[in-house]
Amino acid sequence: MKARNSKKTRRRIAGDFWEQRWLLVLALAGTVVQVGLTVYLPLLIGNAVDLVLQIQAISELFPLLMKMALVISLNTLIQWINPLLYNKLVFEYIYTLRQKVMQKLSRLPLAYIDKRSTGDLVSRVTTDAEQLSNGLLMVFNQLFLGLLTLIITIITMADIDWLMLILVLLLTPLSLFLARFIAAKSYRFYQRQTATRGKQTQFVEEMLNQESLLQVFNAQEETLSQFKAVNEKYADYSQAAVFYSSTVNPATRFVNSLIYALLTGVGALRIMAGAFSVGQLVTFLNYVNQYTKPFNDISSVMSEMQSALACAERLYSILDTKEAASLPAVRQLNPDCVKGALVFADVSFGYLPEQKLIKNLNLSIPAHSKVAVVGPTGAGKSTLINLLMRFYDVDSGAIYLDGVNIQDYAVDDLRQQIGIVLQDSWLKTATIHDNIAYGRPEAGREEVIAAAKAAKADFFIEQLPHKYDTYLEDGGSSLSQGQRQLLTIARVFVKQPKLLILDEATSAIDTRTEGLIQEALTQLMKERTSFIIAHRLSTVQSADLILVMAEGEIVEFGKHEELMHKKGLYYQMQSVQKT
Template sequence: MKARDSRKTRQRLAAEFGKQKSLLVFALLGTVVQVVLTVYLPLLIGRAVDLVVQLQTVSELIPLLIKMALVIGLNTLIQWLNPLLYNRLVFNYTYSLRQRVMQKLNQMPIAFLDKRSIGDLVSRVTTDTEQLSNGLLMVFNQLFLGVLTIIVTIITMADIDGLMLVLVLILTPLSLFLARFIAAKSYHFFQTQTAARGEQTQFIEEMLTQESLLQAFNAQEETLSRFKEMNNRYANYSQAAIFYSSTVNPATRFVNSLIYALLTGVGAFRIMAGVFTVGELVTFLNYVNQYTKPFNDISSVLSEMQSALACAERLYSIIDQEASPMLGIKNLAAEKIKGEIVFSDLSFGYHSSQTLIKKLNLTIPAQSKIAVVGPTGSGKSTLINLLMRFYDADSGSIYLDGVSIQDYAVSDLRQQIGMVLQESWLKTATIHDNIAYGQPNASREEVIAAAKAAKADFFIEQLPQKYDTFLEDGGSSLSQGQRQLLTIARVFIKQPKILILDEATSAIDTRTELLIEEALSQLMEGRTSFIIAHRLSTIRSADFILVMSKGDIVEMGKHGDLMRQKGLYYQMYSAQQV
């Protein structure tokens, strides 16, 4: 099965390189010229040796030396140009491959990413692509050159002496069989190595991003212990892979040295028998070197290619995933949106064996302000995930102004929804670019107006470069509350028709929260707004409140009505007032 997968991957790589026809033709033509010049040089050396042995005059030797100098000079130029062509071929391909992998990851539903390690995906896009690139460069620099050299030297050796050629052809396959055996063994270990590397990358990323939490809980020893275990596993897989791959070259060189010694002895006897000249023996032994050396290179390439193919399979496994089916075609014009949302017989579960939301029916009037509350795991965020189409319902539908949201183009739907999450995310860019993330063409005046509305302008103006301040590492130089203000400013500049606030003010101090709530109240006017909150005191003014438990809406109404019912909402609110 693995051999079949490896063969398919090789065929796919070959087909994709075939698309770069012009570069490929020039690269192959340059390789042919290089091989011809390399093989021609020993013939000239042999003739020069024979002239010296026969004590010929210097005048007869000079033309040969000039010709040798020209061949060496031209060959040097070709050997300088060929790698440039190979690099262009490989890097064009890997550039395209990275683009396709990232494009596919952006097309995949959130459910796909939730089930996979982020560190492993990062490792595939970066480390695996780099390792594949290195392996492919070896194919062009050594494999093609080596195979062509073998073919041309066989033809040339046959013209010099048939018996010696037969000996070479009988003995040299020994090193090739040995290399194939070792390469087959190393392939499995390279696969396990790449998988272990992805797991380790994920763990390192997770630990470094949560270093403060790790130290707060004194979890350093446990973390180091787990890392040591992962590191040992990765080291063992790497050692096994490197051990098998590194034995190829010395093993084949040993076999080739024995062959070289045997041919030298046979050639000496043939010179004494008068059927061979010294120059021909020198030429032939040069050809034996040229013939056997590619076997060493090819064996190294075969070993390295196992690692490269394992990386290619991991990358193609992402590209071959079915893209998100969320491809509605109806355009959603902002000016026509009223904002009525209907959940009809909606059922959904993150796992097929466990349904979280069952047959939910709910109508949200246009331009209303809805609060969604409930215990952890009750389905509050799930409801929002379905509205945003991060996930699709197992059955039932969600309608926006009477049209199923699955009929709308996903980009259009999300363009009209503004979302502020509890966890703030900022990209590595200026503050201006972060605020204008959803509206990249926004002017400085629009960005400043959004920052002022979000109450973020006061701290931005205190920064050295103000709106041109460059944020690195997710804005780690800012406080958590400041980062949250910037994410709220994004929504102000986007001016969406539907607003989702998921604990949007949880990281902000009480004074700023009051200012933000006033600004958000203005933003929510004329928009359908969902507010997910654990602090129930912040949602008392909602048009109505949905109380969720185990995926169902168990209570619904205004704050006063729910308090009089003395149900789950009453219990939650009373507990927070203690």
């Protein structure tokens, strides 16, 4: 299975490089010329040696030396140009591959992202891509060059002496077989190394992001102990992989040195027998050096290539992941016609097929309603929103927007009509203006300022050094959590959606600011169907409809007064919060 996967990965890499065929052909042509000049030089050296030994032909030496100088100069120029071509070739490929992987990740369903650690995915896009780049550069700069050198050198040696060539061909494959044996061992450890590195990256990211929490709970020792276990495993796999790959070069060099010594002895005997000239022996021994050197380079590349292929497999595995099944849009969604009436008809869903979280949910919500969703943790409140946003699709049943199944609309068109403010605020590395206009990048400065004022964020933005042009880094870490949340609320004001989802939108805001925000949100919710997920029940008492969920089902619904009169789960939750 591993060999088959490796072969498939090599074919895919070759196919991707063929998209830059003209640059590839130019670089390979340069390599052919370089190898031809490299092989031609020993012939000139051998001829020069024979001329020196023949005193009467010494006058012919100067033109030969000039030819050697020309060959060396031209070869040097090509050796300078070729790496530039290969670097451009490889870096263009890596750039395109990274782009494809990032685009693929943005299209994959949340179920795929949820099942994988962030650190592992980050490691694939960054570290694995970089290691693949280094491996491919070695392939182009050493492997192709080495293989061509072997082929042309064999042809030239055959022209000089068949007996010596047969000895070389019989003995030198020993180093290649040795290299392949060691490379096969290292490949397995490189695969484990890359997988463990992803886990290590994830662990470090989590540890650094939650450093303050670790110190509060005095969990440093336990965390360091866990990191030590992961780090030791990564070190063991790395050490094993490096050990096997590092033994390739010295082992093959030792074998090649023995072969070189044997050929020198045979060549000396043939000179004494009159079958060889000294110049031919010098030329042939140079060729033996040129012939054995690629084996050393190829063996080094083979071990490095195993690591690169393991990284490539991890990147291509993302590209091979099936995207969420999405049929072509049956209906065109006209934003001007969206009213916001929603119907959940026999909806069932579970994150795992055998564990249904929502079961046969039936619910009808009139347009422009203010709907609150409450219930204990794990009741299915956020899952209801995930289904409406089509982060996940229902297992059975359907959700209708104004009488049309939401799966009949293009996902992008549907989400364009929905504004959402989550409990955890997220800001990108950009200016405050760009963050507020994130949902509608074409919004002008006046619209952004109006949205900020409506969200009560203008007062602190104006106090910043560059106001709306203030550049936020690291998710806006320089702002307080409440300020970040105000900016996310301002984003919704700019977008002006037809449906609104507030998932604990004011949980990170102080009581005074919350009052102002509630006033702004009340204005925003006018003429819109709104969902409010809240744990603080005091914020949902004015809702047109309150849905009380438990274990994926709606156990109660109605207005605040009706639910309090029933004295069911909602009444119990209100009583607990008042005590």
